[in-house]
Structures are given as C-alpha cells and as structure tokens.
Amino acid sequence: METLDLPPMIRAAGTVRLPGSKSISNRVLLLAALADGQTRVHDLLRSDDTERMLEALRTLGVNWQCDAASGAYRVDGVAGRFPVTEADLFLGNAGTAFRPLTAALALSGGNYRLSGVPRMHERPIGDLVDALSQLGAAITYTGNAGYPPLSIGKGAIRAGGTVSVRGDVSSQFLTALLMAAPLTGVEIHIEVVGELISKPYIEITLNLMARFGVTVTREGWQRFTVPGGVRYRSPGDIHVEGDASSASYFLAAGAVGGGPVRVEGVGRDSIQGDVRFAEAIAQLGVEVTLGDTWIEARGPADGRLKAFDMDLNHIPDAAMTLAVMAVFCDGPCHLRNIASWRVKETDRIAAMATELRKLGVEVEEFDDALRVVPPTELRHAAIDTYDDHRMAMCFSLISLAGVGVTINDPACVNKTFPVYFDAYRSITEAVPVIAIDGPSASGKGTVAARVAEALGYHYLDSGSLYRLVALAAIQADAGDDPAAVAALAEALPAEFVGGRILLSGADVTDAIRSEDCAAMASKVAAIPAVRDALLERQRAYRRAPGLVAEGRDMGSVVFPDAANKFFLTASVTARAERRYKQLMEKGLPANIDSLSEELSLRDARDAARSVAPLMKLPDAILVETSDMSIDEAVRFVTERIA
Ligand SMILES: Nc1ncnc2c1ncn2[C@@H]1O[C@H](COP(=O)(O)OP(=O)(O)O)[C@@H](O)[C@H]1O
Ligand SMILES: Nc1ccn([C@H]2C[C@H](O)[C@@H](COP(=O)(O)OP(=O)(O)O)O2)c(=O)n1
Secondary structure, three states: OOEEEEOOEEEEEEEEEOOEOHHHHHHHHHHHHHOEOEEEEEOOOOOHHHHHHHHHHHHOOOOEEEOOOOOOEEEEOOOOOOOOOEEEEEOOOOHHHHHHHHHHHHOOOOEEEEEOOOOHHHOOOHHHHHHHHHOOOOEEEOOOOOOOOEEEOOOOOOOOEEEEEEOOOOOHHHHHHHHHHHHHOOOEEEEEEOOOOOHHHHHHHHHHHHHOOOOOEEEOOOEEEEOOOOOOEOOOEEEOOEOHHHHHHHHHHHHHOEEEEEEEOOOOOOOOHHHHHHHHHHOOOOEEEEOOOEEEEEOOOOOOEOOOEEEOOOOOOOHHHHHHHHHHEOOOEEEEOOHHHHHOOOOHHHHHHHHHHHOOOEEEEOOOOEEEEOOOOOOOOEEOOOOOHHHHHHHHHHHHHOOOEEEEOHHHHHHOOOOHHHHHHHHEEEOOEEEEEOOOOOOHHHHHHHHHHHHOOEEEEHHHHHHHHHHHHHHHOOOOOHHHHHHHHHHOOEEEEOOEEEEOOEEOOOHHHOHHHHHHHHHHOOOHHHHHHHHHHHHOOOOOOOEEEEEOOHHHHHOOOOOEEEEEEOOHHHHHHHHHHHHHHOOOOOOHHHHHHHHHHHHHHHHHOOOOOOOOOOOOEEEEOOOOOHHHHHHHHHHOOO
C-alpha cells in the first residue's frame, strides 16, 4: 500500500484555487445530458466521481468533448431520451452518479444494469427504489435487497400524482427524484417522509434545475412540486463553483496554522451549503472574511480554538473537518446530528473515532454524534483512510498539531481532489531540518550541536540511539539475535535528561561512548528491524522552531525532505587522532592504531549495509574537515544554510 508521510508543519498561509464542486459537477453533467441543446461546462471537477459520470453518459450515447485549450466540456443534450436503451454501467463509489442515474434511467424506458465497487453495494438505495416503484418503474436488486447492484427494466411509468420518498437517510434520494421527474412530462408532487437531512444539497439541486429551465415549487421541506410540460433547456454556458467541502481543509489549516489562508472559487454568493462551514469555525474564534468568490481564515489572536457543541446536520461533509479541528480546541467538543456519516464512502463516525484514537485522542462514539476530547499531546500515527477522500484530507491537518502524520493510501483523494496534497504543501511550511551525516569522528556531533545552539533549534544525536540499543543488547547478551535486538530497540527505555543519557533509569552517558559499544552499535544498526523501530522515535525530535539532526541517514531516510543537507568527512588519520584525543580526555582506554583500524572497518560496514548505507547524497553539501578547525567547520555549515 502507498503511504504519505507529512512532516510536522510550523505554519499555514497562502492562497488555494479550489477544484470544481463534485455535487455541482455531476448534477450539471446529468442536466446538460438530459437538456435540449449544447451546454459548455466550465471549471468542471476532474476526478474519479466525475469520470464515472462522464463514462456512463458516453455509454448511454451522450456526446461530450473536452476542449483541450480551455478545459471546458461541451455536452450535446439528448432532450430527455438516451439514445442507448440497453447498457451496463459501472459507477465506482460515486453516489452522486449512482442515485440520479438510477432515477433518470428508471423513467427512460430502457434496460440497464448499474453496479459499483463493493462499498457502493453496501450503501442503501432502497428508499429511492421504493419511490420510483410508486411511479411504475421496474427495478430489481441483483445483489442484496435494498442495495446496489440494480437491474432496471422498462416498467410502465405512471405519470403524475404524488410520490413519497424518505428524506432522513440521504438527501440524494430526493435529489435523484427531483432531477428525473421532468422526464415524465407531467406534474408530480413529491412528499418527504421523515425529517429531511442535508437540506443545503437540495437547494443546490433546485438551483441547478432552475438554471436548466425547470422551476420547482416547495412547501417548506416536506412537499415539492415539479411542473408538467417542461423540459430541461441548456443555459449555454455554465460555470461550476469551487468545491466548498474541499475549501474546509484549507480554511481549517488557516485557523490552526496561523493563516491567513484564502480559498478562491467559493464565496458569499455560493449555492453550496458547505460554505456555512465558515460560520461554524467563526464560533471557534477563527477570523473569517468572505468575499464574493473567496473566503479567508486566520487563527484566533490567542492561538487557541474554542471548544464547541454544534448541530452539524446542514454541513455533513465539512463537519468531518470540524472533528479534526476539535483536536486543536481548548476543551471537549460535541458534533451532533451527523447520522448520515454512517452511509457515506465508509461509516465515517466509526472511522473518525478509530483514527483519532490512534493519535491519542479520547473519542466517544454515538449513533449520530461524536464527542472529541483534545489531548495535551498527540502521537504520530499511520491513518487508515477507508477509500474515503475526506478521511485523507481531514487527517492531513494533524501535521499542524506539532507531530508528523502518515496517510495510508493517499491516492483516495482522487475521488474529488487529485492534487490535494500538492495544494496542502503549497500553503504549509514544514518544521525545518538541517541534516548532517558523515562517518565516525568527522565532527558531525560537534558541528550539529553548535549549529543547533546558534539557531535555537532542537538537536538529535541519532548515533546515541543506536549506541543505546547496542548497550542494551550487550547487557542482555542478545547481540547475535536480530529479532531480540529489534525488540529491545522497539521498547528502548531511554531518557535524555539535562545533558545526561539514561537507560532504564541508569546513567549511561559515558558507557555508550566506549569503543565496544561503538562497534556493537555499527552491527545493530545494520539490522533493518532496528532501523524501523527507531524511525518514528527520531522523527519525533522534529519540533518547532527546527531541528539539527546528525547521523548516517538523516538526509536519506529519516528526514528526506530536509531543506539543508550536509555530508561531513575527514581522512581516516585525522578522525582516528580526534577520537583518540576524545577518549583520552574522557579517561577511556584507547590505542591509535586499533582506533584507525576499527574506524576503517566501521566505515566499510556502515557504507556497505543494505539499508540506509552511509553515503553522500547528491543534494548534500560536502564538508571535508581534515584541515578545518571546529570553528571553521561550524562557520562553513552555517554560511550555507539556505
Ligand atoms: N574540525 C575539527 N577539527 C578538529 N577536531 C574536531 C573537528 N570536529 C570535531 N572534532 C573533535 O573530534 C572529536 C569527534 O567529533 P564528533 O563531533 O564527536 O564526531 P562525530 O559526531 O562525527 O563522531 C571531538 O572530540 C571533537 O571535538
Ligand atoms: N543515523 C545513524 C546514526 C548512527 N548509526 C550507526 C553507525 C555507527 O556505527 C553507530 C554509532 O553512531 P555514532 O554517530 O554515535 O558513531 P560515531 O560517534 O560517529 O562513531 O550507529 C547509524 O547507522 N545511523
């Protein structure tokens, strides 16, 4: 499985141009296909879900073309009748394609089979099928009753009258019915059974139908009337707004990462309900500014977001972003009335609770709500994304909480926002790392500590971790058993307290510097499982305002994104002399010839091992210190820090 490591970020600021809204894109494509005349669709979202809709329309005989120069799509409407009356359609996990196409095809007098990915076959559609059956549609379940896949037959469509549909599971059923109703040509009344959820999505539907010439009247949110004798007419050109749900991640980044972050493509005039995310975060103390076509967010003056207790039924998708923002708040937060999360790309209530807990967050899960208690400190975790784009995008924000985060299967963002992580990186700044690698006694430790002090950065002596594992292995007499050494590395009970190094509470500051320990360190360092066990431990040193890290693989493996990489070296003779002096000063036994020999051996072993070998990377600056004093080496490095 692919994974993406996001380093801890120190701040977020900048501007992002949003991709087109998924909800608007797929509605517009279907309406343009059903309309009279050609429609030019501008700023259409290009993603998996819109690909599924475009493919389906082509299979149904709808002509469409993408203009390479402008990116606009030209769709030739079929005036309510799909030319192809017999087809198999695969719709992936695109609910915004599956539901409306089911309704439109059920009323079009053909034979169709609709299927999707396994998760699509777990997402309920029975309420829509029941409503369409009242109109005489012939739909059968070819898998489990109430769920896709479906087989649609010709049916005997009864025009007119009143149809009822449940509104409390997914508002997409009502959307599908509304969009298909004009195909009957007769006035239809639609009654909603139960409390309609996600009302703003119905507003998008009504708004877009009106743009295509069909005006629906409604009495509250309970009864809708689609007039008879009307057909969809192309508006000519139509522009898709930026995706308001996608905007939420960047606005949240501005809120928790200082800001300001501006999103372009949605604003005050948006028809998408999720723009009300802006109002929601204002209640957390976020400074929000709205323009006609943009929104900007910056963090509260005192830096800490206020805890919240909100009914989020009106912004179900953007509400997921609030669940992650809760981690940044000054107290427990309550997200209410979000039952629809359970039937989305995954059971989002369960998924959100499980993944937040991995970070050390206390979460209470209810049927239709979540309570999130922010911890004092987060830990690194690898986040599972459940083939759900929003899980991946939401959890990227954790990198603004002072820890790195790993996103499993990051490509799931292709569903709505293929370039999400590039956009996220463009507005965030990672905690800077200066990586200094090199062989033993090249001076890395001395130089790194001095540079860290000068910059006020944290300092990581990664070799000391390998030396600690070596000492633990010597003490446990486990040196020859790689699995046992790896287990010691995993549990390593080491502490760094006021310049002293403790192992299981005992001061081993000097003990780990012995040549025996160095030789064992070089051996245990060649065990891949030991390196894996120490990886996150090393990365956890990356904290604001920055880190200077020294070792063998700082630039290659542990901090490959470090903006500054140096490779320190010196001749074997120079290094043996330095090490000899150093050991003598510490009162440890030493012999210059055996030191020289041991150094060469260790260089060879560190450079020849299969994992993370010692080497100069092409992007590292070479510092040859044989003829440099310590001050000269420090100055050489400092002057080259970008
Ligand atoms: N450029 C230099 N010239 C002379 N001595 C140096 C230089 N850099 C480091 N030393 C000394 O060499 C010894 C080993 O340096 P250290 O920083 O521990 O190396 P490393 O971390 O690469 O093993 C220390 O006693 C240090 O004071
Ligand atoms: N990032 C690192 C740091 C050290 N090691 C290994 C290589 C060395 O043989 C041992 C001890 O490292 P250390 O930097 O303390 O050794 P020197 O002081 O350079 O002799 O650990 C490593 O493999 N990767």
